[in-house]
Amino acid sequence: MKFKAGSLKLMKEMNKNLILRTLIENGKLSRAEITAKVNLSASTVSSLVSELIEDEIIEENSIGESSGGRKPIYLTIKGNSSYIFIISLNSNDITLRVHDMNLNEVYHSSLSKKIIYGNGLFAIISGGMEKAMNKLNIQREKAAGIGILIDESLYAANFNMLFSTYVFQENFSIQEALEYTFKIPVISEYSGRVDIEKQVEKLLREIPENYTYISFDEKITTSIYTNGKAFERNGERVIDIGKLLISPNVDIEKLLSPSNFYRKIYHCLGIEKTYDTEEKNTSFILENWEKVWKGEIESSHKVKEHIYEAADCITLIMKNLLLFFKIDVFILGGTLMNVPGFDNIVKNQFGKVFSDTKEIIIKSIPKVEKDNTLALVEKVRDRYFNDFSNRVLD
Known part of the structure; x- marks a missing residue:
């Protein structure tokens, strides 16, 4: 042949x-x-x-x-064959990291101690990248890609920049502006969702077509996937649903915020929460959790009340989402999922409310306190190698 x-x-x-x-x-x-x-x-x-x-x-x-x-x-x-640039956007700083193709960090710089938007942000990032390339003696063709890591307290749309001439004005996302300027792929991700697909696949052995990931941190946010595609609202794939929930009896977002939730637990267990001892106090809670559920601690019933109240609120959130979207799997994540057995309580409460409906899978991913930079570096590197093959074939 x-x-x-x-x-x-x-x-x-x-x-x-x-x-x-x-x-x-x-x-x-x-x-x-x-x-x-x-x-x-x-x-x-x-x-x-x-x-x-x-x-x-x-x-x-x-x-x-x-x-x-x-x-x-x-x-x-080969590590120095190309380089990946990661920009982290947080509410209190903007940083630039450069990694080689073996994921090693070779450069780290603070670009700003406060968040900046629009054209000002673009100027700071592009200037910071040029400075890094000069210092590392990196030629433009050795720039493999850019990753933008956005804190979940921020909104990607706020970083849009305005390009204007005498003829017209047009808004560009920071991603589009950097792609146009440096002629390399740019991937933007929210910090807690960089490798969410990998986590879901590891959890379920496959990625379902209709699922939602809900993160319970200081904000209640969700990413919804229907028919394998991400749902967007006002150009955002991460939706702050805490602001959309209307309950006449309780402020759900306030109730489920980790700071408020743990404050109640601390009070019940008779410990005082301070910033210096927060980690120690959290460890104390985890160490004594079994005693709480066995009723061996005096205020165990109060702790359980707070737990079930939070679980009922989460069930209400899931119920509201089911009114508007086809969801077969709920993935629950964030700080609250660190509470031992809390996900099982949510499943039980949800089962009571939806006992007459088809089975909906509920899984949890505990909040992992780690820097997601490397996960984004890997994602940019994968994109680079895919593009590398395509460029050769063209």
Whole structure:
């Protein structure tokens, strides 16, 4: 059977991408190990690896121990082949980090000690990136992509900039402005949702078509996916539903805010919450949680009242969302999901309200206090390698 030249080129680039993916997943591998994992011939792998080394995408990194024959030479992604720029937008600062293709941070700078919007923000970011590239001696073509990490207390639409001439005026998102200026892909994500799809897939073994992720922090926010697509409201994919909930009897958003919720628990357990001892007090709660549910602590009944009140409010939120959206799976996250067994209480309360409806899956993801920068770096890197393959094929 004869293959057309275009088909052979496509197959070759697909195999190159397969080798890159395998190296990314495993960190470092020898040619023989790559051959075993990608199910290609040794000669094909050797030829493609040589091309990737020549293109300065991967490199020979180290020599391993011999098991009787020739010592294996390990290959890795070449760290300085390209660089990824991450801008973090928080309510009290703007920072820039630069990472190489092995996810190592090579540069860190504070661009502002306060949040800035619009054209001013664009000027600060673009100026900060130019300064970083000059300091690291990075040429423009070595910029792989930009990631914008937005704190969930902020709204992406607020960062839009105005481009104007004598003829017209038009609004651009900060993402569009940076893509146009630097000619590289830009990915913007909310900090708590950078790798939410990976977490959902890990939790359920697949990503459902109709699900919503609700985060219970100082704001109640949700991301809704219907028929596999993210629902947007006023251009935002993360919706502050706390402001949309109307309850004549209780301020749901205030009740479910972690600071207010834990303050009640602290009071019931007879401990005083201060910023210096907050971590210690939280540990105390977790350590004594079993005693609370066994009724061994004097004010256990009061603690349980607060827990069930919060669970009922969450059930009401889920009920309201079901009125407007087709949802098969609820993923609950944020600080409140750190309370041991709280997710099971929510499931039970929800089951009482919706006992006559089809089963709806409810899962929880505890809040992980970590910097999501690396998760976004990985996402930008994946986008870069996908675009790299597409550029070669074009």
